[in-house]
Amino acid sequence: MTDPVFSESGAPQPVHGGESITFGENSALRLDCGIELAQFTLAYQTYGELNAEKSNVVLVCHALTGDQYVAGTHPVTGKSGWWNLMVGPGLPLDTNRYFVICVNVLGGCMGSTGPKETDPATGKPWGPSFPFVTVADMVRAQVMVLDHLGIDQLFCVIGGSMGGMQVLEWAVSHPERVFSAVPIAAAARHSAQNIAFHEVGRQAIMADPEWREGNYLLHGTHPHAGLAVARMAAHITYLSEAALRRKFGRKLQDRDTLSFGFDADFQVESYLRHQGSTFVDRFDANSYLYITRAMDYFDLAAEHDGNLASAFRNTPVRYCVISFTSDWLFPTPESREIVHALTAEAANVSFVEVKTDKGHDAFLLDEPEFFKTLVGFLNGAANRRGLKGP
Amino acid sequence: MSDFQPAGDGSGLRVDLLAIADLIEPSSRVLDIGCGDGELLHFLSGSKDVDGRGVELSQAGVNACVSRGLSVVQGDADADLANYPEQAFDYVVLSQTLQATRNPRQVLLELVRIGRRAIVTFPNFGNWRIRWRLMAGGRMPMMGNPGEYWYETPNIHPCTIRDFVVLCRDLGLSIEHQRVLDGAGKAQTVRIGGSWANLFGGQGLFMLRRP
Structure with missing residues (x-):
């Protein structure tokens, strides 16, 4: 979440060049807070080519202050995307092999409907009248984007920090649509300290x-x-x-x-x-x-009677949980708790703690051990899925 | 933990691991505890279509396993087995690790709880060479890695083949299969259970289950 992007101008600018979908009255989204969002837009970016079987899709979930511009040049800041070390030809999320999608989260400010966008009911910015959204709502919105694109199953859902929370939510609420899941520097619930x-x-x-x-x-x-x-x-x-x-x-x-x-x-x-x-x-x-607030409210076990393991019951998803030794925001014990819950269900899980002094931000940086294990996991999963090499 | 050799049968698998692999039915579910760099799991998934998982203490080992596409978590036999559900695997393998656990008795019970079969190998501290070194030299024999003194070795709970058989009896575990391997992990012809096995065996290989 370190800001690798800088801009000289003042207020956030309108976003150009991205893809977006606007959902209408007949596809309202019922939020956890009880409110129905009747008309809303989701902005997203794609990288690489979708194969004929639509089996090579990797959904990247961005963190708190990230957005859909994971690679290439950011249209607002003019700087590189936040995961440009990860997504691209020959990189761990190899765009010669995978079709990578990232959706700006609901409530965000890079083209998806959020508090700075206009409330169609009033013609004014939503501001503080924007309904409260949760991590589960963000995932529901992403499901609608994938349905719209005709994508049934994701080869992989991957993300760090809040992105990792979305990964867990995806894998738990739609296990049949997720082949593999990689929550990085994440937790099954937001801690008191956070x-x-x-x-x-x-x-x-x-x-x-x-x-x-x-x-x-x-x-x-x-x-x-x-x-x-x-x-x-x-x-x-x-x-x-x-x-x-x-x-x-x-x-x-x-x-x-x-x-x-x-x-x-x-x-x-x-x-x-x-x-x-x-x-x-x-x-x-x-x-x-x-x-x-959405991150604060995240508690995967609470959605399953307080039992994290039962959230993963009979899961067919292949998990790879990754943490970093010096991350004190989402420390390794938080990841280990996820791993213990998964092993309690005899789920298919790998867990790697990467040694680094770069803290939580390590997931955005060039960490050779991190990339190496991730590539190994993805290759193993791709072989199982029958995906061709690049 | 010493003198291991490749099998020499083209598989490249360490001979003691090959002896374990021989016991495992194709297409079964296997949990390898202390799986190192994943040599056994890699072999089993490639040649026996096994659905394998691993637990490994060293981070380097875990990373090596995940890098080669295996499902392995960091953990140790003493602390992390309690998380696994009952009878979740066809086989649970503990190779050359029992003597390094804090509570071997509890670990054995966990193995047969998690797996329908437990396959355990361990260095036999009853071997005549060790007896001789202790008797003649009056110093603790090195049974771990070469050059590793008693104050360095991770092998805090060494046992003999006879000790192991007695413990299995005390815990009420059924021994389904037993073999004596030499120091390199090759099968020996001595009959186990007798004093000869305990005296000449380099390693014990046992397959256990709950009665």
């Missing part, structure tokens, strides 16, 4: 006077300060103490002595400020509130 961090971020946004009770688009204001603080706080959780020490230590920023002021004396401060200020250029504050 809810706490999210709450800090939300309070920072809501404390910004520009937020205007969520109606900032109507007032022409933008809670950039609050959103930037939320991003800065969250960003710390994506790294690790070791990575911060290695990258910044106590090094000073553009100076030789302390300023005895509140300037960004330290490089780490300057870095975080940069992360905050570039993030507000591409992300909507209300979307941040809604999507963090």
Whole structure:
């Protein structure tokens, strides 16, 4: 979730060049909160070619602040997609072999219906009247996209962090439509600590006077300060103490002595400020509130009488669970809990903990051991599925 | 854990693993505990169409297994077997690992709970060479990796073939099959159960089940 993309402009811009589907009255989506979303749009991107049997589809689920532009050039920021190390010709998700789809989540702000889009009932931005969405709702929306594209079964569903939550939700609620599932740096429920961090971020946004009770688009204001603080706080959780020490230590920023002021004396401060200020250029504050809430509400076991193992009963899905040693946001014990539940059902599961000091963000970065095991798992699954090599 | 050789039959499989593979019916479900780099599972899935799973303590081993397309999780025999459901596998394999577990007794019970059959191999500490080294040299013999002293070896619970047979009897486990292998894992002709096996056997290979 480290922001590899930067833009010089102000507010989020309209998205061009992507695919999107708008669902009408006759295909309303009933959300977990009880509200029916009657008209909504889902924006998505595809990479590679769909084979004749439609058996080579890989659904990538993006994280909290990610979007559907996993590879290539991002149309808003002009920078590379967030998983450009993973998706492309010859890469682990080899687009010469697989047809990769990524859908901007419901509630997002990169073309799919979310709080910054217009409520057809009022003609005004949804803002704080946007219905609450859950991870399960995001998956329901993705199911509608795949139905629309005539795709019955996914060869693989893969994603990190909140993307991993969607992977689990997919595999549990539609096991017959998922051949293999790869939840990375994820958990079957959002922990108290993570809810706490999210709450800090939300309070920072809501404390910004520009937020205007969520109606900032109507007032022409933008809670950039609050959103930037939320991003800065969250960003710390994506790294690790070791990575911060290695990258910044106590090094000073553009100076030789302390300023005895509140300037960004330290490089780490300057870095975080940069992360905050570039993030507000591409992300909507209300979307941040809604999507963090969706993650907080995620609890896979709760949907199955509090028993995680029963969520996986008789699952035919091949799982590969991956965690990172220095990830303290979604630490390895969270992944191990998923693995234990899967083994309790004698499910087909692999589990790898990758040694790295790069923290939660390791899933976005070049980690040779991570890529190697993932490629091995995908090749094994592809052979079972009868997919031809690239 | 030492002196292992390839089978020399073209399979490239370690001979002691080949002896295990011989006992496994085609198209069965197998859980290999302490599966290392997945040599046995890889062989079984390729040549016997086995639906295999593995548990391995070392991260390098797990990663190697997953990289070659095997379904393996990181875990250890002492802590993680309790998660598996009853009789979920046709065979549970524990090769050259029992002596390194904290609670071998409990591990054996878990093996026969999870699998319809348990296949166990272990180095025989009753072998005459070990007896001789201890008697003549007065020092602990190296029965783990070569050059590994008593304070380094992971083999915290070594046993003899006779010890193992007695434990199986005490736990009420049925021994369905038993073989003595030499140090390299090749079958020996000595009849097990007798003192000769315990004296000359390099390894014990047992197939167990609940009565």
